[in-house]
Amino acid sequence: MDKITKIIVGVIVVVVIIWGGYALMGKPAAGGTITIGFVGPLTGDAAVYGAEEKNAITLALKEINEAGGINGKTLAVVYEDGKCAGKDATTAAQKLISVDKVKVILGGTCSGETLAIAPIAEQNKVIVMSAFSSSPDITAAGDYIFRNSPSDLDVAKGYANYIVNKKGYKNVAILSENTEYGVGVRKVFVDEMNNLGGTVTTDEMFKQGERDFRGMIAKIKAANPQAVFVNPQAGATGGTAIKQIREAGITAPIFSTYTFGGEDGIKAAGTAANDVVFFDVVGLSGEKGKALLDKYVPIYGNIAGNTFDVGARYDTVFIIAGALKQCGEDSECMKDYLYAMGNYDGVLGSYKFDANGDVVGIEPMTVKIIKDGKIEELK
Amino acid sequence: MGIIPQIIANSIIAGAIYALIALGFNLIYRTTKFFNLAHGALTVVGGYAMFFLYKELGWNVYASAVLAIVFAGFVGYILDKAIFRQLRLRKASQMVFLVASLGLLTVIQAIIAILFTSQFQTLANNSTESRVYTIAGGIITQTQAIILICGIVVLALLTLMLKKTMFGRAVNAVSDDEEVSKMVGIHTDKIIGWVFFIGSAIAGLSGILVGFDTGLEPTMGMHLLLKGVIAAIIGGVGTMHGAFAGAFLLGFAENFGVWQFSGEWKDAIAFIILIIFLLFRPQGIFKK
Known part of the structure; x- marks a missing residue:
């Protein structure tokens, strides 16, 4: 053997020993560990959400494993960076599925990630559990695709439901800004109003950035609705519309969305903002939610991304742990378990999944009211 | 209660705002014969000058308004002296004037956005409710009533000035023929400078009123200007009562359109009316 051959053989021996040792040491551990994957933005602009989901998972894992893990096995998560982009999420998911052999992916965070992962996951029968993707397209993304983030569509249904069922206003006028968001919310809202037996008395749309709503408001007034739903893209349009609604002498209650409920909107509306009820995104205001925040904040600091996201992600780890306890790593069984599991009592509230894997039961919004220019939560 | 009175009231309010823009625009147009797009920017200048004095410095509303209007007029005057006069001396084409004024519109809006941010602002004192009047079943706010009164007063004053004063006759002479006016001894540059001052001051007033009624944004000038120009064209470019009539026709058409459709x-209705006029009655309602 010459020198080079010796080196090559030496390297091979070392590699085999290390590999063998790793395999031997790893094996008993693998027997006691269930590994699942995570895909979310860990770098880039959206990294704040990915990082906070990771924190939430770390917290949940610790609690699950301290309480005995999954039937005695330790639950572990491999984190991959989806960069809030479909392409990177696809690579990450493929790595998790083929290399780490995971049966569950917690993710994605961005809708684009979740939608990109969905077909690969479907093909490999891997459960995808998103906590923050709200795109309506995810509803039909596949059987293995779940989320506890309400769809944008459900949120708008919630608006109609609140106004009709909770408040008892059957005749409602809607004034929408003609943007993709505004039109989407309007469509769902109007459909849901009709489903609930309500009547949309006036359905007006204005062009983006409009400042003169008086013609539309005159029509709204003539139809004499019990309530007006203002559906703007931004605070300036929403606030100006609300101001003009009150100036026109309409005294019916006004409802709006979080797109209105900011500083701009309240400034534009002035005194007309008083008593306007608007639907904000849901937070962690429940008892369990607050308990989570008490655990989270001392370790990771204040939530800079989104409190809902942290809570939703935290819950998903427990939901998946429940499925794993029931089914082991049989993903088909897990899928059926998730569809049939009934209500889960988590930090977001009590909810379950519908036949599309979308969440049911989460109040998709926090209802807030403006009093003297200040925003208060409405109980 | 019927909807018609309110639609009529809305039409009148919209018409009054368009009229104010159209009157100032028309005054400058008939004298200088070019489409001064920077006119839109002067509404923004007036509105934000008011915002600065009244809201940020906390001045008295009347003092602020007077100063803001004068300031807008002064900016218009400076624009004429610094830019348009130079172009006139060089015998620049209409196109050059148009492009220069478009550039000024953009620059002024950008400066305002830098100084005051692009955020939506309002001049109205929003801590108290606005006073509202009901006239024959239509509701108008105090601000809107003031807009309407301002529109009528400005029209009356302009008409009086143009018909009865020496200055007005000189303006008419310059409008008819600048060269001849010069020959007969009219100091045309001075007259045009004053016309810019008055026209821009009216624009400033419109900006202030709009700021009270709906709110201020640095980019609102273009939108207001377009409506003012449409009103001026359908009313008959160059005539004061034409601009006034055109503005109200536009206001009525828009509001009845919103009601029916x-x-x-x-906005589509506004431009459809413009196209109809351009095709079938290009001289406008009142021919000069």
């Missing part, structure tokens, strides 16, 4: 159609 939908809110999104408002």
Whole structure:
């Protein structure tokens, strides 16, 4: 053997020993560990959400494993960076599925990630559990695709439901800004109003950035609705519309969305903002939610991304742990378990999944009211 | 209660705002014969000058308004002296004037956005409710009543000035023929400078009123200007009462259109009317 051959053989021996040792040491551990994957933005602009989901998972894992893990096995998560982009999420998911052999992916965070992962996951029968993707397209993304983030569509249904069922206003006028968001919310809202037996008395749309709503408001007034739903893209349009609604002498209650409920909107509306009820995104205001925040904040600091996201992600780890306890790593069984599991009592509230894997039961919004220019939560 | 009185009231309010823009625009147009797009920017200048004095410095509303209007007029005057006069001396084409004024519109809006941010602002004192009047079943706010009164007063004053004063006759002479006016001894540059001052001051007043009624944005000038120009064209470019009539026709058409069709159609209706006039009555309602 010459020198080079010796080196090559030496390297091979070392590699085999290390590999063998790793395999031997790893094996008993693998027997006691269930590994699942995570895909979310860990770098880039959206990294704040990915990082906070990771924190939430770390917290949940610790609690699950301290309480005995999954039937005695330790639950572990491999984190991959989806960069809030479909392409990177696809690579990450493929790595998790083929290399780490995971049966569950917690993710994605961005809708684009979740939608990109969905077909690969479907093909490999891997459960995808998103906590923050709200795109309506995810509803039909596949059987293995779940989320506890309400769809944008459900949120708008919630608006109609609140106004009709909770408040008892059957005749409602809607004034929408003609943007993709505004039109989407309007469509769902109007459909849901009709489903609930309500009547949309006036359905007006204005062009983006409009400042003169008086013609539309005159029509709204003539139809004499019990309530007006203002559906703007931004605070300036929403606030100006609300101001003009009150100036026109309409005294019916006004409802709006979080797109209105900011500083701009309240400034534009002035005194007309008083008593306007608007639907904000849901937070962690429940008892369990607050308990989570008490655990989270001392370790990771204040939530800079989104409190809902942290809570939703935290819950998903427990939901998946429940499925794993029931089914082991049989993903088909897990899928059926998730569809049939009934209500889960988590930090977001009590909810379950519908036949599309979308969440049911989460109040998709926090209802807030403006009093003297200040925003208060409405109980 | 019927909807018609309110639609009429809305039409009158919209018409009054368009009229104010159209009157100032028309005054400058008939004298200088070019489409001064920077006129839109002067509404923004007036509105934000008012915002600065009244809201940020906390001055008295009347003092602020007077100063803001004078300031807008002064900016218009400076624009004429610094830019348009130079172009006139060089015998620049209409196109050059148009492009220069478009550039000024953009620059002024950008400066305002830098100074005051692009955020939506309002001049109205929003801590108290606005006073509202009901006239024959239509509701108008105090601000809107003031807009309407301002529109009528400005029209009356302009008409009086143009018909009865020496200055007005000189303006008419310059409008008819600048060269001849010069020959007969009219100091045309001075006259045009004053016309810019007055026209821009009216624009400033419109900006202030709009700021009270709906709110201020640095980019609102273009939108207001377009409506003012449409009103001026359909009313008959160059005539004061034409601009006034055109503005109200536009206001009525838009509001009745919104009533009959939908809110999104408002701007489309304005331009459809413009096209109809350009095709069938290009001289406008009143021929000069």
